[in-house]
Amino acid sequence: MKTAVFSARPYDRRYLGETNARDHSRDDFEFAYFDVGLDASTVGLASGFDAVCAFVNDRLDAPVLRALHALGVRAVLLRCAGFNNVDVAAAEQLGLFVARVPAYSPEAVAEHALALIMTLNRQTHRAYNRVREGNFMLDGLLGRTLHGRTVGIVGTGKIGLATARIMKGLGCAVLGFDPYPSPAFAEIGEAVALDELLTCADIVSLHCPLTPETHHLINEESLARMKPGAMLVNTSRGGLVNTDAVVRALKSRHLGHLAIDVYEQESALFFQDLSGEIIDDDLFQRLMTFPNVLVTGHQGFFTVEALQEICSITLGNLADFANGVECSNRVTTA
Known part of the structure; x- marks a missing residue:
């Protein structure tokens, strides 16, 4: 064979x-x-x-x-x-x-989602670079205490459940949406409609498959329903998110933070070394200019x-x- x-x-x-x-x-x-x-x-x-x-x-x-x-x-x-x-x-x-x-290993992706959330929330990636340059000032590194915050899990399959358990362990209130709800989620958080989740969550984490129904699940309309200053996390599939709409939400300051391990056009970028090349994806390059955006190259499973x-x-x-x-x-x- x-x-x-x-x-x-x-x-x-x-x-x-x-x-x-x-x-x-x-x-x-x-x-x-x-x-x-x-x-x-x-x-x-x-x-x-x-x-x-x-x-x-x-x-x-x-x-x-x-x-x-x-x-x-x-x-x-x-x-x-x-x-x-x-x-x-x-x-x-x-x-x-x-x-x-x-x-x-659903915990692998769930733990990476947590790493993205905590890194972006507490600005540890920026702090690391500052300290290496001898800059110990704290201005611009202010975060929020996660304990007591509301986290919305979109997709309560195995990875969504693992993420929900982690966030509950941190003392967060957990909301979940899934058209095929998992009975196990009832022990962790509250199942709600997607609109309610987007409206109430301080952090929205995506853990659903990419299907015709979920393509661009996060778009201009759903972003508008999110709380001002909320964080969006995507460790599932890039096509769940309309990147153009996200850029506009970041520019308007409505979306507070974005953490992604996947990207709509990642096939031309991810899993290869382009450090010596000019990246001609203007939308990706625009994303990288925001200080409140964190991108990793599809390593959640790694x-x-x-x-x-x-x-x-x-x-x-x-x-x-x-x-x-x-x-x-x-x-x-x-």
């Missing part, structure tokens, strides 16, 4: 290799790693492979899937939870097996434990495909 791994980084090679050697040494799995992302221009690299392993910003639309099928590929393994980058209907028509990693779990589940999905058994993580339109 030969698998082409796209958007491969050194840590992918390490943890996929270690997991394969530990758990699937008898399954005759063979991997080839490609640094480039999977799209129409690189799909030819999959020639001669039985499966491809893709990541969040790889493009698996109908033309790419048809090309993969023509090359003899029969399985698409997503080493991520989201599958908004896959034309699932086209995959089904072609008879392609598609599987994902539905949940992996812990040892999460990588181990992602690789273990991904290879388990591959084993299900190879053995022709039912896979609980298979992605379908049903």
Whole structure:
């Protein structure tokens, strides 16, 4: 079973290799790693492979899937939870097996959301740079005590629940919105309508998948309903947020802080070193000029434990495909 791994980084090679050697040494799995992302221009690299392993910003639309099928590929393994980058209907028509990693170390992403909140609230990133330059003044570093604040969790799945538990542990009041509410959330906070959450929360943290219904969930209208000076945090998918609207809300001083680990156009930026390049994304560059904006490059998942779990589940999905058994993580339109 030969698998082409796209958007491969050194840590992918390490943890996929270690997991394969530990758990699937008898399954005759063979991997080839490609640094480039999977799209129409690189799909030819999959020639001669039985499966491809893709990541969040790889493009698996109908033309790419048809090309993969023509090359003899029969399985698409997503080493991520989201599958908004896959034309699932086209995959089904072609008879392609598609599987994902539905949940992996939700605490990893939840803890990163907390890190973003605390860093931006207490300005520790700015304080770090000041002290290194010998500047010990506190002006401009004033934060707010999180204890007693209201946090709104949009999406109360496993990651949303983990984030809610952390914020409750800090003494925050927790509100949650989810069209499919989790019974476990009732023990942590209060389930409310989205409008009420936006109106009442000092911090709004997004933990929902990107679907046609949630695309630009945060837009000009929803931002206007948020409390003046509130903080918006997104560690889910960039497309949940209309970046143009966010920039306008920041410029008007209505949105107090923005912390994002994802970005609408991140596929052209994230997971690569552009430090010696000119970034021609004007909207991203505008975001970076705000002192009350904190951006990280999609690293919420990036812990040892999460990588181990992602690789273990991904290879388990591959084993299900190879053995022709039912896979609980298979992605379908049903």
